[in-house]
Amino acid sequence: MNVLVTGGAGYIGSHTCVELLESGYGVVVIDNLCNSNPKSLDRVRELTGKDFKFYEGDVRDGELLRKIFAENEIGCVIHFAGLKAVGESVAQPWRYYDNNLNSTLVLTKVMEEVGMKNLIFSSSATVYSGDNEMPLRETSKTGSCTNPYGWTKYMTEQILSGMAVADKEWGIVLLRYFNPIGAHISGRIGEDPRGIPNNLMPYITQVAVGRREKLSVFGDDYDTPDGTGVRDYIHVVDLAKGHVAAVKYVAAHSGCEVFNLGTGCGYSVLDMVRTFQEVNEVPVPYQIVDRRPGDLATCYADPAKSAEVLGWKAEKSLADMCRDSWRWQSQNPKGFGE
Ligand code: NAD
Numbered sequence: 498m499n500v501l502v503t504g505g506a507g508y509i510g511s512h513t514c515v516e517l518l519e520s521g522y523g524v525v526v527i528d529n530l531c532n533s534n535p536k537s538l539d540r541v542r543e544l545t546g547k548d549f550k551f552y553e554g555d556v557r558d559g560e561l562l563r564k565i566f567a568e569n570e571i572g573c574v575i576h577f578a579g580l581k582a583v584g585e586s587v588a589q590p591w592r593y594y595d596n597n598l599n600s601t602l603v604l605t606k607v608m609e610e611v612g613m614k615n616l617i618f619s620s621s622a623t624v625y626s627g628d629n630e631m632p633l634r635e636t637s638k639t640g641s642c643t644n645p646y647g648w649t650k651y652m653t654e655q656i657l658s659g660m661a662v663a664d665k666e667w668g669i670v671l672l673r674y675f676n677p678i679g680a681h682i683s684g685r686i687g688e689d690p691r692g693i694p695n696n697l698m699p700y701i702t703q704v705a706v707g708r709r710e711k712l713s714v715f716g717d718d719y720d721t722p723d724g725t726g727v728r729d730y731i732h733v734v735d736l737a738k739g740h741v742a743a744v745k746y747v748a749a750h751s752g753c754e755v756f757n758l759g760t761g762c763g764y765s766v767l768d769m770v771r772t773f774q775e776v777n778e779v780p781v782p783y784q785i786v787d788r789r790p791g792d793l794a795t796c797y798a799d800p801a802k803s804a805e806v807l808g809w810k811a812e813k814s815l816a817d818m819c820r821d822s823w824r825w826q827s828q829n830p831k832g833f834g835e
């Protein structure tokens with residue numbers, strides 16, 4: 498079966514292409530490269546020894562999607578394509594709503610036309626309200642997002658679940674990712690953020706490699722064991738394998754189901770710095786600064802439903818995540834851009 502991967506040149510998409518190809522699926526990628534480099538796809542080919550088609554273009558381009566469905570027999574779509582920078586979404590809300598909502602609307606319209614109704618969507622733990630008890634279950638409260646990026650994920654979940662109620666032929670899986678980090682064990686593909694990284698792990702690796710002077714730890718006065726923020730970091734390869742499990746699931750089920758993709762373990766910012774330094778034997782200078790507005794003290798998943806229903810469980814340790822992030826960064830100090 499061929500899987501259409503939108504946003505397949507990106508961080509999570511490229512790792513998922515590897516896992517799909519290694520599990521025997523065919524892959525077709527569409528990406529407009531607005532936040533990625535096509536070298537990632539060459540490296541997916543190199544790692545797997547398998548070739549696949551790449552269409553450079555926008556998921557909001559319905560004609561291009563029709564051409565892709567006409568030229569390829571697609572059995573499932575994984576929809577990664579989207580803009581994901583929280584701060585940028587506050588500064589450019591229209592661009593985020595246009596890109597993230599219209600891509601899904603155009604994609605699902607064309608899927609309906611061609612009668613291919615199996616879809617997996619990249620959602621986020623950011624859809625959960627800030628006042629839930631931990632761990633977060635799929636039934637925990639959602640909404641009250643704090644930025645346009647989060648609202649696009651929340652609204653897309655609403656759109657897709659409504660479509661599955663109205664038309665029983667849809668099989669839709671909403672995957673709520675926690676904090677993906679790490680890289681393929683080869684060090685050939687990984688996260689390559691543009692500009693100054695917003696997220697913790699790419700910032701740590703850029704400090705370690707000498708591109709940034711020191712890490713700013715956003716607050717040490719939270720109600721957590723060491724006062725710094727606690728998150729559920731998940732290895733990107735485990736996350737990618739969760740998509741392969743979801744592809745199998747949608748092939749056999751209709752309706753709309755939501756799953757957490759997390760480990761169920763919370764680690765603090767200082768746990769991350771300590772583990773990274775120990776495992777890689779490289780210093781990560783840091784300073785404590787004020788809290789970042791909008792941050793929660795603690796956020797981690799209950800991954801039980803994914804284990805029971807998808808038969809998927811994260812397997813890699815925090816040491817694996819730190820080691821693999823560093824292998825990618827140290828072997829590719831400038832990401833794909835060299
Ligand atoms: P990424 O930016 O590396 O990948 C997204 C890809 O989509 C990029 O290659 C980009 O060029 C492409 N793209 C964006 N808009 C497009 C459009 N309109 N048409 C065609 N291509 C387009 O991001 P990622 O980290 O791989 O994230 C993938 C998905 O997972 C996103 O939807 C993101 O919101 C979601 N997600 C990511 C995280 C995370 O921490 N990385 C957490 C939760 C959810």
Ligand code: UD1
Nearest residue numbers: 583621623695696697700713714715726727728766791792
């Ligand atoms: C952020 C986004 C969230 C998104 C998620 C995954 C915000 C407010 N939230 O979440 O919407 O779904 O990324 O992409 O941006 N930290 C530092 N110093 C840094 C960077 C981070 O101390 O330079 C701390 C943060 O305060 C937090 C932890 O590290 O406690 C993780 O931060 P980050 O990687 O940005 O992820 P989230 O805050 O979980």
